[in-house]
Amino acid sequence: MRHFLDTVDLSRNELARVLELATQRQESLGWPLADYGVALIFEKPSNRTRQSMEMAVVQLGGHPIFTRGEEVGFDVRETVEDITRIMAGYHAMIAARVFSHTVLERMASSNAVPIINMLSDKSHPLQSLADVLTMREEFGSLKGKTVAWIGDYNNVARSLAEACALEGAHLRLGCPSGYGASDDELARVTALGAPSVQQVTSAEKAAVGAHAVHTDVFVSMGQEAETERRKHDFAGFQVDEALMSVADRNAIFMHCLPAHRGLEVSGEVIDGPASRVERQAHNRMHAARGLLAFLCEVNDITKGDTK
């Protein structure tokens, strides 16, 4: 059974297939999820991920069921394994946004239905699909392009790094000291096929000549207690017009959202001509639809099967 817990659960060719499916609309995809449910469990808030996944399920003929984390209560009301096996009787797939990535791994170990990561402490692979889709629309191909990440090497960064490596892009990480990728992580990403991976503790050095400049919040969900320390430690890592001016002259700005103007990005940049954040957010739905169609394909989930 094929799950999607991390971007690297896809090979390079499979990533290309997902992105190809993401560009197809209902007429060519059919209704592979007709008569099926897809469970969407959220332990944390969401706008884009919930809306885009719900609509992607609908567009493939299925029925999404949103459930708040506390309603199922992983390891509180019942075990992760019991929840997964029971829900698998109602749904073709289960997607979850969790605090701990190990919950997703345990769900997948049940091997009951395909499990999809809708963001964990470790990674955000659905986001990386939309990121690559958006950059491909802009550049045609990512091969040989330079993608800069400014800020925290967090869940979003890790998945983006994997996707960029699979796509053959150069990766530059500009992270404050203590918030970057480990040497092992840099070696892992390099081994995935990135032509180069560089990490520096200067936002400017990371952004020089970059074709796409990405960032995310300084404080991720679950890290609220670290807010003051992080605001201090991330000083100098705002993506502003001065930083964008050292990037390629046609560079685009990207952010998974939600964004904080005046913290990780200036209003001039996120609301300016280089920003692709709206397109990137809207591509979440197309990417989700492509991923769901791919998981139907590889897991032999087809219209008309009964559970």
Ligand code: CP
């Ligand atoms: N980018 C993203 O995952 O947004 P939400 O938290 O609103 O789903």
Ligand code: NVA
């Ligand atoms: N890094 C952020 C991403 C939100 C979509 C978080 O985990 O809160």
